[in-house]
Amino acid sequence: MLNKLRDPELGKRILSKLVPLAREAARLLGRPAIFMEVCGTHTMAIARSGLRSLLAGSLELRSGPGCPVCVTDQGDIDKVIALAAARHDLVIGTFGDMLRVPGTNSSLEQERARGARVEIFYSPAEAVTFAAGHPRDEVVFLGVGFETTAPAVALSVAAARSRDLKNYSVLSFHKTVPTVLEILLSDPELKIDGLILPGHVCTVTGRKAFDFVSTKFNVPAVVAGFEPVDLMEAAYLLLKQIVSGRAETVNGYPRLVREEGNNKAKEIMKEYFKPVDVQWRGFGMVPQSGLALQERFSLYDAAVKFPVEVSESPPPRGCACGDVLKGKIVSSDCPLFARKCTPLQPVGPCMVSTEGACAAYYQYEWSKTGSRGNIGG
Amino acid sequence: MLNKLRDPELGKRILSKLVPLAREAARLLGRPAIFMEVCGTHTMAIARSGLRSLLAGSLELRSGPGCPVCVTDQGDIDKVIALAAARHDLVIGTFGDMLRVPGTNSSLEQERARGARVEIFYSPAEAVTFAAGHPRDEVVFLGVGFETTAPAVALSVAAARSRDLKNYSVLSFHKTVPTVLEILLSDPELKIDGLILPGHVCTVTGRKAFDFVSTKFNVPAVVAGFEPVDLMEAAYLLLKQIVSGRAETVNGYPRLVREEGNNKAKEIMKEYFKPVDVQWRGFGMVPQSGLALQERFSLYDAAVKFPVEVSESPPPRGCACGDVLKGKIVSSDCPLFARKCTPLQPVGPCMVSTEGACAAYYQYEWSKTGSRGNIGG
Amino acid sequence: MCLGIPGKVVEVNQAESWAVVESFGVRKKVGIALIDEDLVPGDYLMVHAGYAIGKIDMEDARVSLELWEEILHAQ
């Protein structure tokens, strides 16, 4: 059944319904509607399916702050790099995506090449297993991600506690999505006609957590899954709202997302983390949008165990990540894009993670030597 | 001036005096005189100069227990190998010669290849410097050697103490030469007409320490240096005694060896070491012939810090090291020599150190495919 | 940051809080500490970073697809 959701024939038929609807919406708005996805995995799925090119002219899709790597503050990135550089006796555990993220002067990949120990883990559970198997090593796991990921990291702390490991700690840079969307939607310059909501974040938070998008800001929103059909359905449901002049927060992913979300995951998150004010790249300080470990787990809190001070450093000169993440410009409008900033030598963090707005754009939708004209063919 | 001592022209002229004298002695004895050198470095010097071949027929030179590697007990060797194998967190420091010495089942070289950390040092002082420079490592220095070497190792303990290093210790297998010569000379089967005494051991002990050779056992002895001229002089002085029917312990190395030896070195040895009963390969237990660290230095005594038990293992089957070291046979008389026992795969320890009796014999005086006949040409 | 993989449960160990799921013919052990509901083989889970984050309602998926067929035929 799930395979049916990625059936290209079904996709093409839906597309044939979607495009006329998008044209109708464009006619109503006097321009193509602009929808923003706020999940990096949506960004990837859109790019890999070629959906953006198929809708070109009738509907525009933009990437918001949905890639945790991209929204992580430069100072936070510098901190973990500084820790890796200063403490070759530590094992820095991380998801693969953080490896090449550029700090002000270096990256984890660079520091690994200089002797830092950096291990890539697929799951924080593996990092705990590693710590248990290497009692002479001290593992610091880099906790990056939204509500989807934070519970798994909380469980890793629980596992380390129950196994009485003294050599495992977490450096938590976790963030919460609804909080930053409030800031995003409050921006008077923002011109977004609908939000594609992150299906897996919503699996944890529940649909209701995003009701404010439509109730408070009067912006149509749809919780979306990640198959091509899911994404087209989300676009369809958003277009329907625009055409009918409604603004609701619709659950377009009911096979997984519930009204209240995953209560157990929410409880565990609450038990281990507390909301704190944190910096978001491009958004500045967003009150209560970060997740720090509760004080009673300070034994497992790398921020407490291995405090690092880094001098404040300006964001990379010329990087327009902030505007990209707010949907004000597309990546190719950034003056550095594809010139000084490429996936190989990223200037800004949006170019680093493959799901970063600029990296996905670079990888799938743009080419140095090619023209952009005829790629829909 | 010292260069003159290795002048081959002078050597050849001396040789022309030495050979007739040796023939005279042989005539008196009814067979060529047999002299034994009891220093591995003498063994090497004789081999490398080709002296044995030049004297063949008129004088025979044999190697005694002069190579500390060769006389080290199998059990002691097993101990250090076991330590290296069990404790990959230790750094085993050693002189180059011990690296390939075979224990019952392995060697330091084998254990290094399996992950043990083995560092070669030229001087125990370097081992202390290494320990100071690697405070997270624990260095165990393998103290092997006679009176010449023991003071240097004692000084390394002194240096570690004065620098307050907690990560340096010594595994002392040091032995004393006069003690074992007493045992050697007491052997009624021994047929040795003169002893070439170890010049550098005597530098520390003094000539008088070896007076017993002639006074108690009535064997002529000469303290010898290491240049070809020195060795020929020693042979000359021994032959002179034989021809004139005397037995004295003559100092043939007066430019370095004093009657009482090096008092400072003797004091330091006494301060740090105490005589203990130890096993010698081929000789069995020799009372009071080993040097163990004094109890008050037990912090630096690897035997105390890292005790190892190894099961007693028989000496390698068929190895005739004992008889070689006692001068009863020459290496090529051993049934394993050059067959199962080669420098590449030594069975007995005499085959390991380049200065070992069998190894020197193999390397310089014998060849698998060649005949032994005409090598004097 | 929220790559989720759907998988069909083939084995459950509630006591040790894990299940083996099969996705695209591949089996993997995942943590189920975040799942409140009962699990039996044949259930579908959404897996993220080694943990199941939710149970997939296959009935909903079916309804969803039927709805599309209706819409597509409506024309």
Add this chain to the structure above:
Amino acid sequence: MCLGIPGKVVEVNQAESWAVVESFGVRKKVGIALIDEDLVPGDYLMVHAGYAIGKIDMEDARVSLELWEEILHAQ
């Protein structure tokens, strides 16, 4: 086991108990804690395992060689 290398003293530091000796044109720093006698540049030392174990009496060496010349010419 007693490889000794003769070397000519070119520098002495009694306080720190080392000397620099030259052998065969090569210089090396060696410990002199075992040497009782005074050392001045030009002296010769016998070095083993990084430490000087004795001072070489060059006069003795000369006498020794002269003795040989006598013996050799005696014939």
Add this chain to the structure above:
Amino acid sequence: MAEEKDKDIVLLSHGDGGLLTHQLLQDFFLRYFKNDLLDSLTDAAVFSSEPGRMAISTDAFVVDPVFFPGGDIGKLAVCGTINDLAVSGAQPLYLTASFVIEEGFPFADLEKIIASMANTCRVAGVQIIAGDTKVVGRGQADKVYITTTGVGYLLPGANLGYQRLEPGDKVLVNGCLGNHGLAILLQREALGLDSQIISDCAPLSIMTTEILKRFKGIKLMRDLTRGGLATNAKEIAMSSGVDFWLDEAALPVEDSVKGITELLGLDPLYLANEGKFLIVVAAEEAGELLRYLREDWSAEYACQIGDIQAGKGNVYLRTALGGARQLNMMAGAPLPRIC
């Protein structure tokens, strides 16, 4: 050496050029690679040359782990260089092999690797005629590295070159993509995945020689190793100045490879292959070539995956939905992601 139970691993001394090195050569390399031209105790091997064009190629193999489902570093080292010659239109003749071995490496494993090399050479009809062995200390290599260099004669009929590519040419591959890279990744990372992916590691020269003889319309071949289909296609596109248009739906990828790459956030188009190559062929011969590959060479998953269009050196992928996206060179080795 082999008979003594305590002499089961390579020591630094086996690399010192002395007696142990000599024994190592005799007991392993000369024994398995035996042929008239090989005599590793001389400085160089000598062979007769004919007038013509020769191809030479070299590659270092550092794969971790050294044994993997479907092959080992030895088989890989032979296939890799043979295939570089093969796709260049050459008939591989001779290889050299140079080993860097980490102290402590078991002789048993070394023997398996050497036997595997010898076996692969036999299958492909090439000989190893010169070699070298070095041993480095613990932590100065990862078990064993092998560099092979191969020489061969260009096949008289072959006429391969970037400049021959023109709009309308068809793009073929000889089978499923991504298996080797994924097999290696799964062995290396303890991901706890219960699925066996088999490397496609295989020598291609016999096949390429035959197809080059029969199909004069073949304009370019490329083995799809490091960087996978995407990177290699992009390199060719940039060098030839034409565009590649590939069809996502036509790309042969095994279901299990598809599944696992999705699971790990990887793209099979960037995974290395070791027995797969891309062929650019004139349109009129494409169909017959495909049939020939599938039927005569049992390459049942051989596919036409796209075509060449006039352009500027880009590679486009037509998505299943009918959209398009670009493929660029790989930037950073594929890593398991959770995003």
Add this chain to the structure above:
Amino acid sequence: MAEEKDKDIVLLSHGDGGLLTHQLLQDFFLRYFKNDLLDSLTDAAVFSSEPGRMAISTDAFVVDPVFFPGGDIGKLAVCGTINDLAVSGAQPLYLTASFVIEEGFPFADLEKIIASMANTCRVAGVQIIAGDTKVVGRGQADKVYITTTGVGYLLPGANLGYQRLEPGDKVLVNGCLGNHGLAILLQREALGLDSQIISDCAPLSIMTTEILKRFKGIKLMRDLTRGGLATNAKEIAMSSGVDFWLDEAALPVEDSVKGITELLGLDPLYLANEGKFLIVVAAEEAGELLRYLREDWSAEYACQIGDIQAGKGNVYLRTALGGARQLNMMAGAPLPRIC
């Protein structure tokens, strides 16, 4: 890459076959090794061959440290393979070079090494026409390893072979022994010796080509690398079944090399050389060859060191005193001893 101060070291990504590998090739290898045949973006390099006999030789270079007095690993890698061809009687033409680089290796050092290779090639008149680069993680290599493979044509006049050796032939070397091995050892071990020994690392092919043209009595040549004079002479003796008789007094060894080896308990006859070779030549040409080497090639320390006698494959050294000892193959790399 070179212009960014924070991009000064090699990363694993430089070896993934993607964009960074591409850049690495462009910025370093293609830049320095530039020639018509080299294009490392193709699978193989192509060159024209003539009828005749070709020689091929390969060696891996793992020297530690990578920079040493008198050379570096790059110069060594070029000289080593050129010299193996040269002493085989071949005129070296082309090299391939394959690199295994440890993550974190500075580009500045890599560039020095590559420039040094390019320079040595220029001096010797050879070209690097194919290559490969792999990057391995920290602790999986020691900075950089290079494998070179060389091909060349056998000189028509050269007639070298073990079977030609006969009693009465003379044995020559072209200069002082032991410098390279000792230079390396002194760099590696912190022995606190205040003396600069310079490696003799040098390409020999131009010299060997000339002497082979002039001296038809040359029967065998051998570069005296790993294992030194003793091991190499023993190998030749064993392969040819004759005995070598070398004169200790005739062996050219620099005073400082003599001194330091004595100090450390080493034997210079077992130390590696990288610009020295042994020549076995018919007696009647020995004198003239020696004169030619000394005068026309400024090989002032070239010496006749012994001769060949009927025998059973042994190497004898006549000691200065007039005695004799045997030289065998090295058994275990030379280590500083105190005994």
